[in-house]
Amino acid sequence: MVKGNNSVSAAAGLSSRDLILDAARSLVSSRGYDGMAISDLSAQSGLPASSIYYHFGNKLGVLAALLDRTFNELHALFAHPSSFDGLEPLDRFEAWFTAACASLDERPDYLRLLLAISVGPQKDDEVVRATVRRIRDFAHASWVDVLTPVFAPGDVAGDKAFIEELAVLGRAMTDGLSLTNSFDGMSYSSHVAPFVSLIRGLADRQGREKA
Structure with a gap:
């Protein structure tokens, strides 16, 4: 009972x-x-x-199912970049990142769960790795989606490589913010403004270099 x-x-x-x-x-x-x-x-x-x-x-089966459910919840919770397609590229990025951080503030346990799973032998299980990779690929694709119109509107190969690097940086930053949220009590949303300023500054520098 x-x-x-x-x-x-x-x-x-x-x-x-x-x-x-x-x-x-x-x-x-x-x-x-x-x-x-x-x-x-x-x-x-x-x-x-x-x-x-x-x-x-078994216990590993619980973990695999938990990760799979987390992936589905992430899809439902996070706004897709296409939701902001009517905006200018930099404004679109800011709107998406603001919405993403607000979602993480609502459910900070998502990234904490992934970080908790990232240590220990269970991370090498094939099912666990495949599900975590799906979650990571989903996040990475979203970053690439919002950064491409800003830095590679002309589909330039060199710019696309830069976008891939920025997307990895973005994912790493949000991973790290989960620790800041846990230990320092700082919200994800409190970091929107400085990161948006960084992206706007990089875009401005790129524009000057190409002028």
């Missing part, structure tokens, strides 16, 4: 699978994957260990 807060969740329509994944997200974020035991999942979800094994097979 599910007790306490879990009875509220069950009443709200969460399935046993969802309850287990919610518990796993909380445990991995706070303890890391290695610190999460099946007994912990059972205690936090209010479900017996047999239910966890039934749905996921």
Whole structure:
């Protein structure tokens, strides 16, 4: 029988699978994957260990399912760059980045989860790596999408290489901001203005160099 807060969740329509994944997200974020035991999942979800094994097979199966759900949630949460297609390139970038940071402020556990998974032997599991790669590729493609009209409107090969480097920098920055958010309490949105200023400055310099 599910007790306490879990009875509220069950009443709200969460399935046993969802309850287990919610518990796993909380445990991995706070303890890391290695610190999460099946007994912990059972205690936090209010479900017996047999239910966890039934749905996921083992602890690694829980992690793979959690990552897959996280990927789907990210797709639903983040505004696609095409949502801002009516704006000028630099304004489009700023609008997208502002929306992305606002989304991360709503759910900071997304990046914390990925960082928690990035250490330990589980990161080398084929299923885990494939799902993390899908999440990373999705983010990278979004960065490239918003940066291309700014720095390579003419599809210049050299500019495209620069965009790839900037996209990697952007992903690395948001990864790092998850630590700043956790330890310093600073929001993702508080870093929008300085990074947008950096991009605008780089675009201005590029324009002067090509003039």
